[in-house]
Amino acid sequence: MAATLTLTPSRRPPGAGREHTLRQLQDRIRGMQDGVPRLPVATHPAFDGLLDLRTGGAYEVDSAGLALALLAQPSREGAWVAVVGVRDFGVEAAAELGVDLSRTVLVPDPGEHWLEATAALVDVVTMVVLRPPPDVTAKTASRIAARLRKRSSVLVSWGRWPGSEARLSVESSAWTGLDRGHGRLARRRMVVAVARGSAPPQQVELELDPAFGLSRVSPEPVAISEVG
């Protein structure tokens, strides 16, 4: 687990070495619960410092673009990924963001067997993007969570998921290149909020460019005050 200790030197605040080390040690203990270490999963660099996907976690997104962005990095690095319950998967957009289509398993319409299909795929792939039905109970979610931890896999739920570790949502989005009657969609700027548990959500501004992919605009994540 030495790798965990040297994970993010850039995040170390100056003069707070002891607390920092302590926190990382706590992280390490948390990671070793259940007997299965929770390994980091490649996360898109645009979410650097904001979100570190770890195996065994369930994460919640509210749009296809964010789901594809999370899917892209593990797929690009050679992992198998699966997409369950998404009937309107944009194949070309996924490929543009870096998803390797030859290592992508798609179950567009699992119907009532969505849970079994997801569980079967969690066993074998690194990341599953799931579009769950609206009424997922905490019990169902905990069954999948146990499976995720045991099989070292990550679930990205496009829709409400009880007990998710972090929730990513597009707060606002603006397109450039388009006017009233001319131009075409060119670049998109969006403000993405990342909420972890009850902590105040953090915001970050991202830009999607067809030539350069997804990138960070604001250098540091901004925490939103409780009032705002």
Next chain:
Amino acid sequence: MRVLVVWCPDWSVVAALAESDGGDGGDGPGGPARVPVAVLTRSAVVACNEEARQYGVRRGMRRRDAQARCPELVLLPDNPDRDARAFEPVLAAVEALRPGVAPLRPGLLAIRAPARFYGGEEHAAAVVAECLVGVGVWDVRIGIADDLFTAEQAARQAGVQGWRVVPEGGSAAFLRDLPVSVVDDADLVGLLQRLGLGTLGAFAALPAGDVLTRFGAYGAKVHRLARGVDPVEPAGRTPPPDLVAEIGFEPALASVEAVCFSVRRTAERLVANLGDRGLVGTAVRIEAEADDTDRTLLSERTWVHSRWFTAADLVDRVHWQLQAQPDGRLVGAPVGVVRFVPETVEQAAAHADGLWGGGTDERVDRGVARVQAMLGYEAVKTPVRQGGRTPADRQLLVPWGERPTGLRPPDQPWPGQIPPPAPSRVFAEPWATAVVDQNGRPVAVTARGAVTGEPSRFHTGASPGWQPVLSWAGPWPVDEQWWASEGAGLRARFQIVGVDGRAWLMRCAGGQWWTEAAYE
């Protein structure tokens, strides 16, 4: 040695018709189909039947010209694999009569003529013709001669289900009056005709040495053919091995577990048999029969594997197939026979693991197979990109394990395609949408490609109520497949951004709006 050649004219047409009729065949007992049919590659006729020829359709003709001569011409796609596949039963039927069949090309085969076994060559030809009509090939013509070339020409002169026997030593006399155009080489035929050599006899009369110096080795070979002295013997093929493996249960087994336990050895034997020949099975049909007198087929299914089948994979497939019977027919119907029929076998070398791994992960295959057993074979897909104009055209979902065929090349320019970024959601079924201008009137696109009003509000059905338009672009008129769709008129695409910052790709056709894709 005497050669018997069997010729099935216009085999591509026969094979294509048989496939398009669902295997029943255009040549039933009632005789060949009476409709003009042509088989085409991209735009040129490759083969056509007699009915089409009567209208003046010829090989090499463009599709448009052929249809101009015969508007009711049935057009079927060219597929050499299908032709060869359809010819396989013919080869097998002849092989049953006499081993050593040499397939020359789909529609043409040669065997050594059985001189005495059937009581003479004509009797042998009659037996072969009867046998082939029995397997459903109506138009069979047979030629018998001393050499292959002459026998083929003799077959071409025979009538339907008839034969033509060229007597021993009579090849030269038979070939003498044939036109040189029977040689299947347009360049040489053209040259001979320009030299004033109209018949094979005239060509054969030239001294062999002069032909060699003037036309080279190839010309000398054709010269030997024309003289009927070519000693080429048909090379017989080895009959393909019978790889089907089956096991019978005595008494019949009612439990799925018991069946799976018992088929393991058979599955191992099949895989070993394939392995001995350096083959692997990538598609296997599994059949289960009941134990009654008419051997009812309980279940039959073709399984495709994205790598190849091992014995354990086959046992898994048997388990899933018998268990996943939706109507539960297995209950109370014990299984008497399980049969493995390899449908696609490939060279093992083509499937060997690379030094650093490669291909699909075996674990992933097993997980996917479980989902397939649950939801059905078609439920698991692999996404593939292809060329096209709309986002929906530019992608294809292929069932897991199958190789995509007929993909449009994505790299070529597709004028009129929507430029990147690509939409992250592409709806298989476009949503009906309403778009209105400031005064609440529906926006439409005129025949000249102008909008009747500026889009101001829209209603996609994704969110309740109307949403104001923040910005929009278009119309981009497309006039595609105007020949196919009825009442198509002009279609135009728009990109529309709502005030919530979400962008949509919409299509307007004849006043009706559709949402095709979303940029989320």
